[in-house]
Amino acid sequence: MRGSFKKFGGALFGAALAIGQMPITPAIAADKLKVGFVYVGPVADFGYSYQHDLSRKALQEALPGQVETTFLENVPEADSERSIEKLARSGAGLIFTTSFGFMEPTLKVAKKFPKVKFEHATGYKRSDNVSTYSARFYEGRYVCGKIAGKLSKSGTVGYIASFPIPEVVSGINAFMLGAQSVNPNIKIKVVWVNTWFDPGKEAEAAKALLAQGADILTQHTDSAAPLQEAEKQGKLAFGQSSDQYRFAPKAQLTSITDDWNGYVISEAKAVLDGTWKSHDTWGGIKDGMVVLAPFTNMPDDVKAMAEETKKAIADGKLHPFQGPVYKQDGSIAVKEGENASDPMILGMNWYVKGIDDKLTQ
């Protein structure tokens, strides 16, 4: 309470002083690193922004007394430049902008505030004070694909996809390659919902896919609606972003969960130590950034296979895009004995052979 009174006094004093003057930073303890987070969605209690907020809380717990965290939720991408600048101006020394659409605004604000460090999730442009980070979601999707290949009775999997950007396309491909490794005849039907989070649209897509004969659903969107739809119809599904087991205890096989805690904490430490440098991080199962929720609703042999696959990927013995990988038109994309390079995965705009959908080019 004392702190807030002090702040109030500071604010009043500042307000009185600053009218018509240069911007002032509100009074905050100078020794603490203020860390700001910008979320595209609501913090809510599951999903992408929620996972990021968990890392904010983890940071607060890991470095008590050294950091002070704050966040802005539901920030529209078209309106994000001001929100990011507001955080920079309110004295934040490290700012996480957690959605792809914040890329250009982050770079613009970063240019104005060279001393503030920025961390942009899922983008590809960096600068001296802007790092990028993302997770190798495709590793988790390969494991899911393998499970689906084993468990699908109809041989058709429904895929609810958000936007045709490389991250999503490489996820579909990895899923397909995993599924094909155990069932070469597996089919994937894709529905693009053009949203990261819209329970209504996602549920509609789920219904359509189930009606078309899919008996397993997977999603690259955030809500629990597809899982709930699968649960209702006695089918199986994979969750996304958070463990969504409680929404569909009879349907969820596993969930691809993002865990940013380790990364966020190490970046904050680097800023505190003065060792922070702009860099790109792309972590996978090995780094603990991609976590698969407990395998449920499957026989023990499938569970064992999934655990094994996960371990093989973590150990570097298995690469989801291990050659030979063929494109839809039959041409070879990755030669026998090679693995897809990171740039290839990061720019993936083609489907692997066997996917029943067409990408707009």
Added chain:
Amino acid sequence: MRLDLVPRTRRSSLLNLLSPALAFVAAVLIGGIAVAALGVSPVQAFVTYFVMPLSEIWSLQEIALKAAPLALIATGLAFCYRANLWNIGAEGQFVVGGLAGGWVGIATHGAEGMAIWILPVMLIAGTMAGAAYALIPAVLKVRLGVSEILTSLMLVYVAQLLLDYMVRGPLRDPAGFNFPQSVGFDPAARLPYLMEGETLHMGVLIALLAVVLATIVLSRTLFGFEVRLVGASPRAARFAGFSDARLTLAAFAISGGAAGLAGIAEVAGRIGQLQPEISPGYGFTAIIVTFLGRLSPPGILLAAIVIALTTIGGEGAQIDLRLPLDLTRAFQGLLLGLVLGADVIARYHVRIVPGGPSSRAVP
């Protein structure tokens, strides 16, 4: 028991002026209770919401940047709403304006020798596209009697999906890793900043100009009189020889044009490229602004500033006081409800009639 609203015979101009101010005070008091219930000092919250944003050059500019599109769109909408025409689709007209103007910017990317023409052509293209898009519901209404409320609203989604398609397909940056966005505009295709090193751009002046122009048109021209007359008394307007159809088309074209201009001003101003989302809902918020400003351009300007102020103050409250964003939205809704309510009280006596059902009994 029932409530009757009896029109006041004498409208007190003092009450008219005071009612929005009283509504604001009431909203602040209710908001203060909500803030206190969340465990934050209401005084501190008030300072964060309403004083802090006014205390920095930077946030003053941000308020202006946020208020400008709202004021511009709402000023256009005032023409429609005054004439009892319900254009709910300003959001779509905004998007189409941004798309059309932005397309000019993309098509001329890297072109040399015609730099000074690019920006004016973009602004004109945006305005025309917005106006043309608004004319669709207007023509449907005039020709076929289709409700403009539904058509204008539904065309919003059409516009958003069109923009979405364009930035993923034909207008996508070829060097952008398939990400849904266009190339960044050349400097010649950007609205110039008003001051070096600051964020304020020319879009703010455009909005101010529109407010002044609309004030003059509405109060001093025959067309303005026609708009007001059709709204107040369509029968009288018809006797006076004014054409409903022509006015419908004109009002929609004006509001669509204003929204389209706001759209391209946002794209060429702040954003600097086309992307799937170019509006945080300006077209819808502008409807609130229009009514908060009681359909008069100067009032709209004030209302746009108040809404911009609460949005920016709300961000500060999220950061400094950890108050949720929902509180800001609830407050904006509360403010609109109270202003409209206070307006009713300023215009009518509320009379409580004891006993019996309403005189307009339901069969």
